[in-house]
Amino acid sequence: MDKVRVLIAEDHLTVREGLKLILKAQPDIEVIGEASDGRSAIEQAKELNPDVVLMDVSMPLLNGLKATQELSTCCPDVKVLTLTRHKDEGYLQQLLRAGAAGYVLKQSPPAELLHAIRSVAAGGQYLDPAVVGKVVGGYVAHAKNKGVVAKSEPSERESQVLRLIALGYSNKEIATQLELSVKTVEVHKANGMRKLGMGGRIDIVRYAILQGWLHES
Amino acid sequence: MDKVRVLIAEDHLTVREGLKLILKAQPDIEVIGEASDGRSAIEQAKELNPDVVLMDVSMPLLNGLKATQELSTCCPDVKVLTLTRHKDEGYLQQLLRAGAAGYVLKQSPPAELLHAIRSVAAGGQYLDPAVVGKVVGGYVAHAKNKGVVAKSEPSERESQVLRLIALGYSNKEIATQLELSVKTVEVHKANGMRKLGMGGRIDIVRYAILQGWLHES
């Protein structure tokens, strides 16, 4: 039987090395590549055609969510297993809708990670037991959010503003930083929020965490 | 020569396992314990008396900063090497004042981590090259014992409110959640900010990132 060919996409070198060591210790798993951001993860996935991409959700340049979406269209045969620290249901649903084949928490034991890799490589789906309950009950509970999603992507300017808001800046401070009128900032904020179906500042912070916006100095 | 005895304090199991594998591959380094939160890190440090504690800054229960402060008073012989993803200078200085012997970024290659462990175990100080330039001011006088960390600690209620603010909730929303008057929330916020010398919502978010408040579901 062939080994499972895995591509690791994770921005922290130390963590990445650790994952590599864990995977390399398995006789049936092979690490064929590494990427430190979402953009190169996609490039390498196209080139190497791995069985599984082990994808950290928060990465620079292109976050795990968008990278997953892109991969699921350009390389539908590549399974994406998302690795994250959040067990919040919102992220889970977004990721699954984006085409992720599985969802493993960084808090989970490595044995689970390995199990997940083997499951998705075999064509299955794997959800971490710690969150699996949330997806069944979750969809109904969040019926108020409707089918949502599929909203359009925010523009560059809008993302920029949303990021600064999540970082705690006021509209006025953002206007100063970007050399804009406060009014313009308000519009970017409102449009960005509308596109993402957001209802308040909390949603912006949640989104920012998912995007990895709060982790780069 | 005896091996360097290391205690790992890191809340993510997968990451922790990876670190362990990296360290165990070294002939001169020995992993004598692991902790998944700051509180148990301190307990284990007291019990095991390691040479070095490899401390993630953002952990549940007691974050790396406070755990470092506590360790530097209760176990001054234990060297604390902080492992973080932030290269922001504010965190660096806070950590050094708290008594950390070193500072390594998760983005750095494992070789640097190993070098750092050996350096601090030998009684030296190690700052990641990526941030070393930021401490130019003789700030790190290393009079070691306390100095000016001071500013009083925020109370439980105050921390609770600051955390919710960082998460993007408005004072009103917080008041509802905690079943308080908006006015009370405002006071807790103001008092907490005063104690920490904060000047705006940005500072709250920065603090929250350092505390690891934004990482738990």
Next chain:
DNA sequence: GCCGGATTAGGGATTTTCCCTACTGCAGCT
């Protein structure tokens, strides 16, 4: 007993945000 800190809260002024509207430039489609 008195003092300081934690927790609770109100009044009033100020600041920020929200909602609606509007113009420009550019790209794509008819």
Next chain:
DNA sequence: AGCTGCAGTAGGGAAAATCCCTAATCCGGC
């Protein structure tokens, strides 16, 4: 060429949130 859509810019006025000052209660410590 004309139309349509969207990014980017911005204003006016209303609504909401925040800030500053004051103040009560309770509690533990000197």
